[in-house]
Amino acid sequence: MKIEPANGKTLLFGVGLGPGDPDYMTVRARDIIVTADRLVHFCKRGRRGNARVTADAIVAPDAAREIELAFPVTIEVPVEDEGYSGPISTFYDESAALLAAEMEAGRTIAVLCDGDPFFYGSFMHLWRRLAHRFPTEVVPGVTGMAGAWTRAQAPITWGDDIMTVLPGTLPEAELARRLADTDAAVIMKLGRNLPKVRRALEAAGLIDRAIYVERATMAEQVVARLGDKGDDEAPYFSMVLVPGEGRRL
Template sequence: MTPLLFGVGLGPGEPDYMTVRARDIILKADRLVHFCKRGSRGHARETADRVVAPDAAREIALAFPVTIEVPVAEPGYAVPIAAFYDESAACLAAEMEAGRSCAVLCDGDPFFYGSFMHLWRRLAHRFPTEVVPGVTSMTGAWVRAQTPITWGDDVLTVLPGTLPEAELARRLGDTDAAVIMKLGRNLPKVRRALAVAGLLHRAIYVEHATMPGQTITRLADKQDDRAPYFSIVLVPGEGRRL
């Protein structure tokens, strides 16, 4: 069956990292859907500007009711966000029931900590769906930092910075290489967990990887605890090198 719902990974921010399949879909889809903060365009939609110009007749902006104002573990976040995904899924379902295809534009890869997954869970069993993989933010970060992340038999662990500090430290101590996502207000906690695990000296902080304003520095040299949404910490492995 011809897909009606597309989750389109656009990569970490540099439009040239977009796949050919992603470009084909966003050029042809009836509706271009993107997540955003209230009052602003979504970053994924801005990435797509290199390929497709704004067109009010095609655009559907899904504005989050909350972003960083409320910690994700609190009911004040989960309740409105769940309702938002329900309403967004209903909106797209109406479009697809009318025969229109919807391309949901996604930063990085749609199935890697992506908002699209919540729509996919609500809609993929009802409508023919295609998910287009994208270059992840961590891939863009370690390439731009010129930092091989795993050598030989190194084990890589991907961690959300939202985990409790003790859990972060434990998992960091049990792995050879790590990527820490979802920094924001969690950066001081991540710093402490890295220090406890004896890894702070290896940690690399990357902000806005592949985008304008990209910053790359050793985390130990970073003088403040500011960490925007598009930031990540890399802990490269030190395994077998031939």
């Protein structure tokens, strides 16, 4: 979404930086993070966010420009738990108020986003609170799943294949049903859900096609057949690919 302000000045940018390799940033993304008054990134308490690390290739840390938004809770609390939704909602309200104050002072804000801002992105929660109030531009980025299937050398769809993107947080039976009803799939939000995802893939008869990808395009990248993965550890930046097998010419 891009709103053209009367004075020609966009204040809020949601900037997709791609899956982790700085070479996958767009020219537009690079231009914005170099010139924005404030660089904003989400992170876990005590850590720098991955998007900010990606941006290190373009802009050095600068305390005068940085705004860190540290999540009050992350994977230690299940998403469906009230102990997650309440604090997270308050966190987004407070973060939006902080950024609004900056923009009311005329400063431009670049929110650095992993992958694409509008694909399972934290930025969307700020966008919903702020885009109707301030001139906004969203800069698309290469998604994590595109980085994953490229690095896995796994064409994901052929011909008329239908691809389904699934969160691993779904109930096991629902995962299995949806997997059985599609030609290709990407399963995200693994974490503690990986054992359940394995069982759903087995129930759908797809375990032999499943590819596990961790930290795609990053230095610590891991690509393996899911059936060969001997443990159930899955960090935040991981997913399972099920390539389609449709019409090949």
